[in-house]
Amino acid sequence: MTAAARLWPRGELTVRASIVQSAPLWTTTSMSELREDAARAYPASLAESTRSGPLHSDSLSAVMDRYARGEDPAFDELLRLCGDLALADDLMQETFIRVHRGRGSFAMGAAALPWMLAIARNALRDHARRAQVRPSTRTADRSAGEAAQREAPPDARGDEVLAGQEMLRVVRNVLQELPALQREAFVLLRFEGLSVSEAAQVLGTTEGAVKVRAFRASEALRAALDQGRRQGP
């Protein structure tokens, strides 16, 4: 498990919004019902993948299936980018609404995941823009609290657990303080496993720009972790 995956552990999946207007309201928390809704709204014939590789093997219906099973890279991306479980949940719902609105523009035979990642990123950016105009009153950051409260493995040494938690805290803080463009590039390359060209397409920029942004982000992380080590116990 990567540091960031441990940093913001995935909470139990709940879907509260009306995601697909043509399908029944997704106000349920039952995974089986959710899966049925997803299959009904996005039959496999809508988007079959012809590409190979882990990133490209997902058709839109397969992505919906994975979401119903509780695995969703788009949600993970949002969580890593915003660092707030509740906000990521809201943005995921917004992403689903956008996916449904834009389903007709999804290229037949293309991979659904990069398309969905790009839409999730658009949702996050729009949220950030709106937040600049109308600052949110949200104060609690659930993910930070949950990360701190996680139980250590029974055979772990106390000092190792403390050091690990400290490292996670530093990584989380640095990621949150990074400029959004650098954070996006770093998260897509490091945690979502995209190649530079794929990340560039998702971000709508050049490969060179992605490399520079990710490099700057990793340098900031390295500097913060070095500083943390020097100030360590």
Add this chain to the structure above:
Amino acid sequence: MTSDFDIELARIPDPFAREAGAALPPSVALARPASPSRSRRRALALAAACGAVFYEAVILAFFKTRPDLGTTSTALVALELAVPLGVAALALAGAAKSGRLGLGEPAAKLAAWVTGAPLLFALVTLAAFPHEVADGAFWSRTQTCFLVTALLGLGPLALAAFALRNTFAAAAGWRTAAIGIASGALAASTIALVCPDGGALHVLVGHGAMMLVMGLLSAALIRSTTRI
């Protein structure tokens, strides 16, 4: 509470007895899809293209075709029509390509298409059209053409914005700019049927500059509409 009162209560029927006891009715999918399907999108794009051509024809009918169409060089008029149309086709192709991941062409390629198409127009115009000597009326003529070209371009741009809403997942700015350039190029082609001035500088500024203006305008204002 008296027993008489209990009896009275028991006589009152429950109007919701059947609904309250029964399970919720199964939700029914709407007959009409809530978002455009792929075929509907194609139909919408086709209708927008036809609408754009019709709009150009109406404006053309209003302003009347240039009086020297029969006497001037056919090759030059054809070139004046074909170059902007070629630019429009190039820009549209750049915007519409789905790319390797279905997210459109990479940003570097898109940037090359978006900047290259108007540049091609400028180069061909400067190379092929006669260089006029700017007289006193040059700027007023050019300004008039610029405004008419803007009018000609606004219709197709509005139709494209409507037909392409919620379409681009990534690089929406570049792709919308390409749509704007295509609208400007279509207008530049139509104005060639109205304006008899075939000087290179006039064609470049009065007719062609609208491509850049529309490209910038659409990237700034319509991007949020076309982006998913």
